[in-house]
Amino acid sequence: MAVVVVIDDEPLQRGILKTILEDEGYEVFAAASAEEGLKIISEQNADVVLTDLNMAGMTGIQMLEHLPKEPSSRPAVIVITAYGTINSAVEAMKKGAFDYLIKPLDKDVITLVVGKAAERMSLLKENIRLHRELFDKFNMEGIIGRSKKMTEVIDVVKKITATPVTVLIYGESGTGKELIARAIHYNSPRKNAPFTPINCAAIPDNLIESELFGHEPGAFTGATHRKPGLIESADGGTLFLDEIGDLSLLTQTKLLRVLQDKEVRRLGGKDTIKVNVRFIAATNKDLEKEIETGKFREDLYYRLKVVTVTLPPLTERKEDIPLLVNFFISRYNAEFGKQISGIDNGALKLLTDYHWPGNIRQLGSVIERAVLMADAAAISCEDVKSELKQPIACDIMDIEIPEEGIIFEELEKKLLKQAMRKANNVATKAARLLGMSYKTFWYRLEKFGINIPNGTRPPKDTTAPG
Incomplete structure (x- = not known):
């Protein structure tokens, strides 16, 4: 339950508020002055503060100015005021107060407003927690690999995260192109803004433009309301265009205009909308060959490939397989409530010798099934070999x-x-x-x-x- 601090220099009102809120299940601390309240707020990591505006010494408004500016550390503040000082309450709202209550106080109103403030703080803290988990997951240490090729990839990524340059990621399906794109985003100054992925190959040509650029009512049959596109929604953040080689030439032309002009126009719209978006594209196609055959625009290609990152297939980084296996075992142990300690040498050799047409995604799937089905303390050959389609050895x-x-x-x-x-x-x-x-x-x-x-x-x- 949320921690609430009540600050009021009138003992009777302070006591009544404390009793009401404790009856609602909150952990409540009371202070007779703003100075004492600030000390308790810091020590108890308060979620919600109820404070009178007019008190001897530091006022409620002055106290607001002493609270932490960081959202994760700043409680939701509800100020208490009389009818004659509503202007002061409005001033407090401008300084960051959550809401205000007017004397005489009503019990139902108190519990309603405090409940909303507590819920807001709970959502804020959960959002911050999830964001920190994302950063931890996609920081540089989260990219698993000690092989020479992956070390080179990580070195390039580290150099470009702080910049706004567009990035083109090459790699076969399953090599982790989106993981690299997320790592670039969550280690950049844009990390608190949206990361928006879109698979260009998964959306039909007649819908992709609406998804990317948005549309106005009446732009096409069925367009009954305004819809912002993904580019517009990613403003301030990063748009990840996976399988960009599958975009139609018409859509490529419109995307090029966005990259050049930093603005987007919804389908059926007349006005342009300024956007500040970092573009990261990925493909498993040879775009230079696509240019030769007229399937990809050369000017868009050079706009995208300011920096190129090429991910090696798993067969070219086999020394990373033991690290990846341990990572997947830990992940699926947690997910399935299992306690698999590791993998035996025979099974690991099978995995290392395999040709992995599906790359890391396929390896993860094999280990997921092995963790789920394994009966022994460690994964054995029997747990993995049925999932590996070995090439047939031809006897001359x-x-x-x-x-x-x-x-x-x-x-x-x-x-x-x-x-x-x-x-x-x-x-x-x-x-x-x-x-x-x-x-x-x-x-x-x-x-x-x-x-x-x-x-x-x-x-x-x-x-x-x-």
Whole structure:
């Protein structure tokens, strides 16, 4: 229950207020002066203060000026005044008082106003607690990884958090692009403003503009009321545009105008609205290739890629897998009320050797199920292997070579093309399906003149094995 401090230099009224509020279940402390009240407020971390305005010594208004300015430390103050001093009560409200009560005091009014003040403080403290949890979760230490590639990512993120620059994050699905975007936001000066994510691939083209820019009544069929867009709602904060490569060219054009002019116009509206938004975009597509094929605007690309962060797939940071496994075990122990102590060496080797097409998201799902289903103190091979779709090892002795022989390069070419189809033209995934390094895979694609897929071409002077 909330802590209430009653400040009044009249003993009778002070006693009545204390009794009324204690009967309501509050923890109540009483003070005969503003000076004494300030001491109690500090010591007891008060939630609500009832104070008379006119007292000997420091007045109620003067006391307001001595309260902490930080919202998390400042109680809700209700001032008590007589009819003749309502102007003073209004002045107190301007200085931050929550409400005022007029003498003679009514018991029901007292309990109602104090209840509202206590509820407001409870919501405020809960909001602050949740915000601190978000900051703790998405601070730099919350980005799990000691591998060289992740250390490089963290170093870049640290350099850009205090700036307003736009950021473009590359990475396969499941590598943690939104986690990085949130880390940038919650370590920036904008951390107290909204972080607004939107998945551009998940919203149909005919709705995405309304979601981003908002609309006025009558802008289109079904638009019966004004709706601010996500860009407008993110004012002062950060807008995270996930899978930006899936935006239509028309929407790209309108987004470019927002980035250039720092203003947005709702669909069907005439007026522009100034916005102060940091944009962070993410994609698993090769936007330079999308530009070549006319699917992405070059000018928007350069507006977005002021700073580029490239997240490695899990197979390129396998030394981080034990850290990630321990993190997920702790998370799901808490969620499921389990006490799994860790993972045995055999199971950890299985996870480390696996090719992880779904990256960190898939690893988290595997550990979630393992924690839920495990009967022993530690996760074993049996708890994880059913979730791992291992690549099939091809035994050359199972292939029957015809009498007329085969053209081995044709077989290899077909395997490369099939891997690309199964990987939806994502080169890194296709390389893993064939058990090749990324550079070797590119080398063989170019050797056979296969169209270059989405991905980043290795340096030209790279000599691939095999």
